Each structure stands twice: as structure tokens, then as C-alpha cells.
Amino acid sequence: MYIELMQYSVLLMAFSMVAAKRFSALVTLFALQSFLLFLLTFSEAAKNGSTRLYIVAGLILAIKVIAIPAFLSRITKKIKVPDGMGLYVNTTLSIFIAALITLLSYYFIRNFLPAMDKEAGAALIISLSVTLIGLFIMIFRIKALAQVVGLLIMENGIFLAGASITDGIPFFVEIAVSFDVFVAVMILGVFVYRINSLFTHIDVDKLNELKG
């Protein structure tokens, strides 16, 4: 019961991230979403008290809830860019599109994977739509950092899928993936620095020297 609730609230987080205008808000919301994931895994762990799930939950807490948001907000402090992250489409339309995306994933799962049982299906719908919403944010938000967060949201969505429809993908893969994410974010951060120092802005849509 509360598991579904949490899953839906993850989706809700995604929506609210779509609605977010300022970058700091985005980061906070991301931390929140990750925290929900942490709770999800933790409860799973508590239910069938397996140590490896505890560890995974701990990893999430460490990396996604604490480290990465901290890192991101530190970057935002370091590079003095306006906090707004530049919207191609305004929030209302964005939310509408996000809704459409959710519908799409609903259609997809229900049409193509009818064999699934209800809960798994619902979870899959949610995670897929979260993933795609992350993709949406990467497409329709101008600033580099927004794209980083978008990537992270996709990761979250996938993690949700991994956690809910399967009983957790194999252990060391799990760990590897989360470290991987961490490294990726680090590297992206470095590049954000570089972009800022070279271009004195992080509007990646202005990065269009190379074309054709």
C-alpha cells in the first residue's frame, strides 16, 4: 500500500521538477525524490531483511540524497550564474507534456506488456514516465546543470524500475551503477566548470559552433 504511495509520490516529484523554474528548487526536489527512493528500498530491506538491500539503500542515501545535491549546489555557488535554468516551454505546457508522456508510457505498458501483474505494471509505468520526464527535462531546459539533473532523474526512474518490478538487480551491478552515476556527475560537473570558464555562461543551447 504505502509502497504504491511512495512510487506515486516519486512521479509527483518528477512532475514538480518539471514545474520548477529555479535550479536550486530542482536540486532540492531531486534530493527529495532520491530520499523517497531511499525510503522505498529501506522498507523493502526491512520487509525481507536482506543486508544487501540495506547497503543499497545506504548507497542511495549517501550518493543521491547527500553527495550529489551538495556537489551540485556547490557548483551553483562557485559559478555565479543566475539561478533560473532557462525554459524552452513554460511550466504549464511542460506539465501538460509531462502528463502526455505519462499517458504514452501507460499506453505502452498496457498495450505491449499486458502479461504483467497490476502492481509491477503500475510501477513500470511510473518508472518509465519518470525516465522519460527526465529526458524531457534534458531536452527543454537550457542550462547545463539542468541537463545533469535530468540525467539523474532518468537514473532515478530506472532505479525505481529496478527496485520495484524486479526485486533489485544483482548486487554488485547495483553498486557499480551507483558509483558510475557518481563518477558521471563528477565529470559532468568538471565540464560545467570548463564551459563556464570558457564561455562565461552555461547555456548549452548557445554551444552551437559545431553544426552540419
Add this chain to the structure above:
Amino acid sequence: MEGFVVDWKLSFDALSIFFGFIILLVSIPSWMYSIGYMQGLYSGGRILFAKILLLLFILTMFLVVFSANALLFLIAWELMSLLSYFLVTLDPHEEKASRAGLIYILMAHIGTAFMTAAFLIIYSYSGSFDLSAFKETCLILPLKVKTTVFLCFLVGFGTKAGLIPFHIWLPFAHPEAPSHISAIMSGVMIKIGIYGFLRFVLFTLGVEELWWGNLVLVLAALSAAGGILYALMEKDLKKMLAYSSIENIGIIMLGIGGYMIFVKMNQPLLAVFSLAAALYHIINHAIFKTLLFMGAGSILKTCGTKNMEKLGGLIKLMPVTAFCFLIGALAISALPPLNGFISEWLLLQALFYGALAGATFAKMKIFLALLAGILALTGGLAAACFVKAFGISFLAVPRSKKTETASDSGWSIKAPMIFLTALIFIFGLFAGPVFKILTGVAASVSGLNNGAAAFTFNVLSLAPQEGSGVHLNNLLLSGALVLIGIFVFSIFKVISREKSITYGKTWTCGYYSVNGRNQYTATGFSKPFRVAFSFILMPYRKMEKIRDSYYHVKSFKYEVHTKQLLNEYFYKPVINRIFRFAEWSRKLQQGSVHIYIGYIFLALVFLIIFLKRF
């Protein structure tokens, strides 16, 4: 089957040997010619490079002709194009040459693409690249497949041979290449295209339907007439020769198309006859086109130009070249008693007897008569074209400084030309025996019943059909000509007692001085044709007044050009379309990473929606 293995199986049947002979016939003199031709034009290292390339080129041609395996054939074929491309663009500074080479190799490649398709279609039935296997498979191919294959072959080989819709590379590549290369390309390489057509369409695929033959005949007629018409318009000597190659390919294809329809009209004897005539013309064209290109080359070497408007009076300055060129011109205009005349006469006979024999094919009679007419027109235009070529560039007074000081080149240039001139006479005079051999070739490769006996009346004279009372003994004819000539000459020597001959200025309505500037020009010579055929040639003129003040026009600049129908209305538009589309498509990639991710998203959505379709 895992990967293809090239097996180096060669076969030496009559057709291959015939073409091998032609390769030798042309490449040996050209090789010798190249020695004298290249020195002074290129640096030493480049000459060596060119020689190696030339050797490889000739070898690949042999490989193409003798390969008994389609894959080997294909590889050798493409190699041939590649090497000749390198030879065309021998001088890396020549922007024009590199552009010409580009067009050439591109067209060649497209042709090869068609051939590849055809080969693969056959192979997917036969499962082996062996030519014999191909032959067996082609018996059982369904008709639609056969037609497809035929069309592919027609385009593929037609491109190499320079048949008219696919000819555009030829007038670019041949003039830009070094002359000995032009000689080989025009003399042999385009014939290799014919070889491919014979080998794969006639003797592997077999003639399935009458309209195939008709199609070939129509294209051939187009090539013959169109080629010579464009040749007539040219004032660039080598370009003119290139166009005339197109014409001759047309004539050869007439013979081959004749074979195709005669087979369908079940006239095996005629079929063999017409094919043999085509083979004869292949030899002849190889000889005199090589010779003519060599002549043009030695002019280019000494006068530094191949523009007729700048030449003139060379018959006194370089007599040997002039004589050889004259003989070549006579031969290529199909004038008796030289070899070109023989093959064209034979082709006319083939058409005539075809028209006579095809009793059940009433409309074929008219068609063949029309073809005969076109052949005659071609002959007439060819004569005009070469009167112009020889008359303007060799006769009268030099038209430029550099031409006045021209002189015959060294022996390594002269000897091959003289040799080929001799060949022209030989293949003209001993038509009987030569034709006997060729009919043997045609009969044996086509597997039709051997008419070799039927076409020669006695050892020396040709007879298209026994009992028709038509014999041509060229030896006799030329003997008669010579005798009569001597007779006439001596008679007139006798009856007109020795009169004094005074040498004076040329009379031009009392105009005081005749010099290079006010002679008749090549452009002027071809004017009537330009006007008469303006519906094809679409001539247009550029006039430009060069004035030093508003009132006083110092001089006029006047140019006439003709348009290439196909280029204007087919090739250029297509190419422009492609480029415009490409330019437009660049808009899809404007550098915004967001849009790029958007593409991924769209692809995903597309697949999700159409998942059931896959």
C-alpha cells in the same frame, strides 16, 4: 558460404582471344608512343610511375577479358577503371584533369553498381560465380528477373562503352588524359565495355525478347548520330575524337543489336554475319582511333594546343603526322578502299538482308531501313567532321605563332603511327580472310551454325549471301582505283603538254593579304550543321564589345557554344537536386544538444508506437 573467394580461373575462348588481340594491337604501339610522348612533358619520376600504371592497366584489361569468373571479372573491371582514373589525372596540377577524372570514375562506379546488382541477382540463383554456372542458371531465370538483369547490364556496360545516355564522362576524360592514354581508352577500354556486353548479355543471358534488340538498336542509332553531331561542333581536336568514339561505339552496337534481333527473327546466318561485322568494326575503330589520338597528341606536343582554331598549315611542317592523320580520317569516314569502309559496308549489308529476310516482321523492314539511313547520315557527318578536322588543322596557313615553328616529333612517336597506318591498309585490303576469321569467332562464340563459308565468295572477296551476286573484292577495287589513277594521270600528262605552273597568292575578291586570321575557321565550317540541327544542339552565342571609350569599340569578342541536351535536362538537374537536398538537410543538425536528445526521444517514441509493425 563464408565470404567470397576470388578464384583466378581464366578461359581462352574465341571472344576473349579476339579482344586480347585487340588489346595487344593497341597497347603495344601506344606504349612505344608513350616513351617519346611523355619525355619533356613530365618529370622523370612521374614518367616511371606512369609507365608502371600503364603496365598494370593493360594487365587488368587482359584479366577482364580472360577471366572465367564473374567476381574476378568485377574486381579486374573496377581496377581497370581505377588505374585509368589515375592515368587520366596523371598530372596532379591539372585542375581540369582531376575534375574530368572525377566525372569519369564516378560514372564508371555507377555503372559498376548496376553490374554488381546484376551479378548478385544471377549469383543468388546460381550459387557460383563461374561463368559456365551463370550460363546454365540464366536458362532457368524467370523472365522478369532476366529483364531486370538485362537492363542492369545495359546500363553497366553501356556506361563503360559510352553509349549515349550514359556517355557524359567520355568527352571529359579522353581529352584530358595524356594522349597515349586517350588512345588506349578510346581504342580499347571502351571496347572492353562492349566485350562485357557480348559476354554477359549475348552469350550468358541470351536474347530473350525482340524488344531488347530494338532497344539496343535505338540507343546505338542515337549514339552514332548524336556522337558525330557533337564531334562536328567541337573545335578541340581530342574532344572531337572522343565524341567520334561515341559515334563508333554506336555503329558497333548497331551490329550487336542486329545480332540480337536476327536471333529473335531466327536468322542465325544473318546474326553471325552482323556480329562479325560488328567485330570487324571493333578492330577498325581500335586501329584508326588510336592512330588519330596519336596524331592529335603529337600536335599537342609540338604546338602546345589542341584547339583547331590555333592550328593550320601543319601538312607542310609535320608531313608524317599529316599523312597518317589523313589516312586515319579517310578510314574513319568509311571511305573506300580503307578498312572503315569495309565494316560499314558489311553493316549496311546486314541491315539490308535483315530487312529482306524478316518476312514476318513487316515493321522491322522500315525500322532497319531507317537505321540504314541513320548509318548513312552518320557516315556523311563523319566525312564532314573529318574534312573539318584535317582541313582546318593541317591545311592552309598556320593560325598561331607556335604553330608556325612546329615540326614532326621523334621516331618513337612517328613509328607507331606509321605502323597503324599500315594496319589500316592491311585490314582494308585483305578484308576477305579477316572476315572469314571473324565469322569463325562469331559463329563459335554464339554457338549458331557456322556461316563462315557463306560470307566469302572466294578467298579474297566478301559476299553477304551466296547467290545474291554481290561480291566485294576490296583488293580488286583498290587495284582498279590505283590503275585508273595512273591511267588518268599519264593520259593527262600526255595530252596537256607541259604547262608552266605559276604560284600566286590565294584570290579572295581582291583582298590584299591572306593570313591566318582571315581563313575559314572550324566554327565557321560547322555553322550550317549548327543551324540545321539547332533543335538538338541548342547553340547560343556570347558577344562582347571591348571598347576603349563609349564611342569607339576597339574589338568584338564573339563565342558560340552548344548545349548538351542530356546534361542540361537530366544530369545537371538531378545533381543539383541532390546537392540542394543535402544543403537543406544540414538544417537538421544545427548544433543544439537539446534537439539532438530530442531526436533520441522521437526515435524512442516512434519505435514504441510502431512496435507491433516490426
Add this chain to the structure above:
Amino acid sequence: MVTLSGQIIAAVFSFLLCVRAAGGVPLEVLNFFYIDGLSAFFLLLIAVSSMATAFYSLWYFKNDENTGFYYFLFNIFVFSMYFVVTVNNLGMMWMAVEITTLASAFLVGYRNNKTAVEAAWKYVIICSVGITLALFGIILFYYTASSQTGLRNLNWTELNAAGKFLDPMVVKAALIFIIIGFGTKAGLAPMHNWLPDAHSQAPTPISALLSGVLLKASFYAIIRFVIIASKSVGFSFCGNILGLFGIISLAVAAFFMLVQKDIKRLLAYSSVEHMGIVSLGFYFGGKAGIFGALFHAFNHALAKSLMFFSSGVIIKKYGTNNMHQIKGALEVLPFAASAAFLGMFAIAGLPPFSIFMSEFTVLYAGFKNGFYYSSSALLIFLAIIFGALLFHFSSMLYGKKPANMSASKESAGITALFGVMLLFLLALGFHIPDFLRTLIGAASNVIFGVE
């Protein structure tokens, strides 16, 4: 130097593995590494071109100091690719692919100027997106596997064994994500957009490595999943999707190459084209198609590295990527330019070079299995691409050299490298050595699931 020797050792080692695996008996190391014919084949591919690249890098960076960082990343990059093709666990494989991205990101941005960083950014972002989608696919795979057969790990061997029990619909759904995800990294259009930027901005050796090996490595990942999926949904489904992307890639490459100005971008698009051909080979299927595709991947690795190397020499000399500013290269750098020219004919698929053979095989598969339209389309696009390549290269190589430029002597080692590579291409065109033949045979056996 260290790097080179390291690479050589690795190459020798992987070569041994190939010899081992060519026998067809897969080799498992502590249930973590798994090397069968397919992996072995790709090992060989990686080994050859990374060795060559290491050698080339020595020349390329001979004049600049502190290249330590470069070589460090280079090695990580290469070894992560080795890891991709040898590891058994698909999750690990996914991670390895991600690591290749992360490692090469800094290499792409190595020159650290505006364009370089821009390219690197696009590279990382787009590839990470793709990879993430791929992960989703993997999870779907794992989901169906675990729910159908109670499988508890992601080992390829076991998934493959469970192949026929998987739920087809889920597999199809998963496959979409897999192909789009890894396809992004394999440079299939329309997910290819990072590729020209990255190739044009990276240092030349890295460009060579990217299109020579990286694309294949991620294509290898696709193949792995296709093998499993074909068990339940049949090969043709996977083939069709690949075929769609293949045709799109060819078309995109053809038209973008026509109007290209930057030589390295040109080569990048030609890589897109060749990946398209490889996937078309899978589309056409049949033994011939697969064989052609794999062989083509190998040839392309060779030829494309050669192209990048030689044009790198030209670029270094002229100091520009812009093809309109390069003229008369044949005069300035006879050897490199000739190598580039011949290599151009090679990648354009002219005989007697080996790429002709592989393309021919692929085409044959197409005609044999009745894909007349796509085969003809392939032929047409190949013709256009040939025209484009020749158009650009003849304008670069021929013509008069710039007045201020003088013909300089070229490094013998590099010339020798070119010579060797050309020789390989030529030799493979005439005869495929039995070793390679059996290796590719083993690989295609793996694909067909023949024991």
C-alpha cells in the same frame, strides 16, 4: 612508449585468446569473464587498432610535453573496451560502456578550447542519455528473465540459456531501449549527432579509436542482446529494427558527406555510413549477412584508422580541418596523401580492397534474401558516398600547393604504418586467412546459437 608496449602485450594476449576461442570452445574465467568466438573477434579488432593508435600517438604527440594524462586516459579507455567485450555479466558490460564514455570524454575535450569542450559536453550528455535508456532495457530483460525463470543474475550465458522462455513482448520492449541506447553510442542515425562533433574535436588518434573501435564495441553490446532476444522473438524482429536504423544512417551519411567542409567530420559521417552497412548486414541476415557485417566491421576498423591517421598528418601540416583550404597535398606530403587517397578508395568500397569484399557479401545477402529495395538503396547510397568522398579528396590532394608551403620529409615510421595497413587491406581483399575466417565463423556461430 610504456603505453605502446602495454598495448602490444595486451594485443598479444588477446590474440592468444582469439586463437583459443577460434576453436569454438568458449573460455570462462571465474564466472566473470566469458570469451567465446564473438568476444574473441572483437578482441582482435580492438587489439589491432588500439595497438596501431598507440603507435601513432607516439608520433602525434612527439612535440608536446606532459602527455601523461593523455596516455593515462588512453589506457583506461582502451582497457574499458577490452572489458566490454570480455565480461560476462551484462550489467558490468553496461558499466564498462559507460566508463568508455567517461574516459574518452576528457580525451575528446583534450584540447580544452571552446569547440573541444562543446564537443565533449555533447558527447557525454548524449551518450549518457543513450546508455541510461539501455539500462532500462537491461532491467526489462532482467525482469522477464527473473519472473519467467527465476534467474538471479545478469550473466549473459544464463540469460542466453533462458532465452526461449522469455516473454516476447517484454523482450521486444526491452530491445527497443537496448538498440536505441547502445545504438546512440554505436553511431546509428538519428542518434549519431555526437559523433561528428566528437570526432572532429578529439585529437586524431582518439578520433581513430572512437570510430575504429568504440562504435564496434557498443555494437557488440547490441549483438549480445540481439542473440538473446532472437531466441524468443526471432531474429527478423531485431534485424528489422537494425535495418531501419541502418538505412537511415546511410541516407544521413550520404547527404551530409556531400556538403561537408571539415575533413574529420567527413570521416565521422563515413563511420556512420559503415555502421549503417554493418547493421544492414544484420538486417539481411543469413550466414552471408552476418559474416559480411562482422568482416565489414573489421575492415572498417582498419581502413578508418588509416584514414584518420593519414588525414591527421595532412591536417597537422596544413594546420586546418577545412578541406577548402587544403590543396595539392599530393605534392606536399606524397606518402601520407597517397595513403589517404588509397584509403579513401578502400573505404569507398572499391576492389581490390577488402571493404569491397565485405560490402559485396552484405549486398549478396540482401539480394539473396530478397531485400531488393534496400539492397538497391544501399547501392545508390554507396555511389553517392563514393562521389562525395572522391569529390572532396580529389580537390584536396590535386591542384597546386600553397605558395608558402614546402614539401617536407615524412616520418618513416608513420609511412611504414600506412604501408602495413594498406597491405592488410589489400591482402584481405584477395584472400581471408583461415584464422580470421574461422574466427568470424565462430563469432557467427555464437550469433546463430550453434554449439
Add this chain to the structure above:
Amino acid sequence: MKIFLMLFQALLGIAAAPFAGGLIKKLKNNIRMRKGAPLLQPYHNIIKLMRKNETISKDASYIFTAAPYIHLTTAIAAVFLVPSFFPPLHVNGLGDVFVIIFLLALGRFFMALAGLDTGSTFGGMGSSREMFLSSLAEPAMLVSVFAASLAAGSTGINALVAAGTFKISLICSGLAFYLVLLAETARVPVDNQETHLELTMIHEAMLLEYSGKSLALIELAGYLKQFILISMLVYFFIPFGTGPVFYIAKFLAVCAGTAILEVTIAKMRLFRAVDYLIFSFMISLAAVAAFVMGV
């Protein structure tokens, strides 16, 4: 025996050829109510020219000197092929009716070269126009002969002579051939032998530089050509009646017709002549069509 007869016939033809020219001139003048030159004037001209000194342009080469001989030689060689006074006489090996056309072409080729040889503008213009017209005339001539030989079943001279039946196809082809004949012999609708205004001349312009003996050769060759063509017309296309008498009668008739025609119609512009020749080509094709229909 046959050989001697043949030689005799040839000589007779050569002797008779100028007469035809004279006859046509005379008739034309008479129709115009003029007295005109005597019938034998052509002979006088030729002899007179033989006696005269010759002037040759200093720019000319051996082509210029050789051309008249070659021209005449080819004409005479053709005479050996054409049936004239004794129909069935000709050397078998010498070929067929196509060969006649080729032979005439050879002579023309050299005349055209000679026209260019002196570097005179008119010569060039003349040879250009000559080649132009002849290249257009050639297909018409060939196809008309083609049609006739279709009717005869062979291109051999004997067969053509023997094919003695009237047919529409034969009339058509005969008409076509006659039109070509007018063009080839430089007669009125296409060219005008009597003009001496350089710009309107075609055939004459080509010979402008010639004088003396060479000119004599050329004139003789011209008469021979006319003789040959008329004989061909007479034998191949007007098939009734054989034997020398009929031949001469028909020959004279054709000459008379030509004369009348030349007087009554006017010369065409050069580029109208194109239509004229294409018209004759079409007629000859029509002849083939008629033959196919069997009429």
C-alpha cells in the same frame, strides 16, 4: 572479251558524259528563248582548259594538286560499276550499288579538302556547304537505293537491273533518288551551276582556286558524276524497256526533264535545302513502307 566490252562501255560513258551537260544547258537556253552555246561546248571547254597555264596558291599543298585526279579516278571507277549502254556488264568483285555511293563520297572528301587547302575564305565556305548538303543527301540516296534493292531482292547491280516491274514503291524511291540527284549534281533547287557570285556558290565556290588542267579534270569528273547518277536512275528506278535504245531515250528524257525543272523553279536558300533533302529522305522511307505493304 567481256573486259574489252566493259572498257569500251566505260570509255563511251566518259565520252558521252559531257554531252549530257551540254544538252541540258542547251535545252535550258532554248526554253528561255535563247540560242545558247552549241551542244559540244563542254568538250571545247575541257580542251581549252587543258591548253591553259595553271595558277596555284602558294599556300596550297599536295592535297590541292592531287584532289582533281582522285576525284576523276573515283568517278571513272564508279562508271565501271554502273550499267549504261550495255546493261549487264560490270565486274563482279567490284561490289554493289552501295559501293558507288561510297566511291562518290571519296571524291567529294578530297574536293572539300582542296577547297580548304588554299586558305581562301570562299573555298572553306564552299566545302563546308558541300559537305553539309551531301551529308544530308546521303541518307536519302542510300535509303532510296535500299528500297529499290528490297524490291529487287539484292543490292547487286544485275539484280537491280533485272528487277523490271513497276511498283509504287519504285516510283517513290525513284522520285527521292531524283531529288537527291539534283542536289548532288549542284542543280537548281539546291545549287546553281550558272551563278558566279561567290556568296551564293556552293559547289563552284569550292573550285574557285582551280584553273587550267585541274579545272578540266574536275569538270570532266562532274559530268561523269551526273552521267552515273542519271544512269542509275534510269536503270534502277525506271524499269521498263531494256537495251541501249531505251537507255538512251530514257537518259535524254531525264536530261530534258531536268532542264525544264531548272528553268521553271527557283533556287532555294541553303537552309530550305535541308527541308528539301529531308523531304526526299521521307519519300524514300515511304517507298520502303510501300514495299512492305507490297504495292
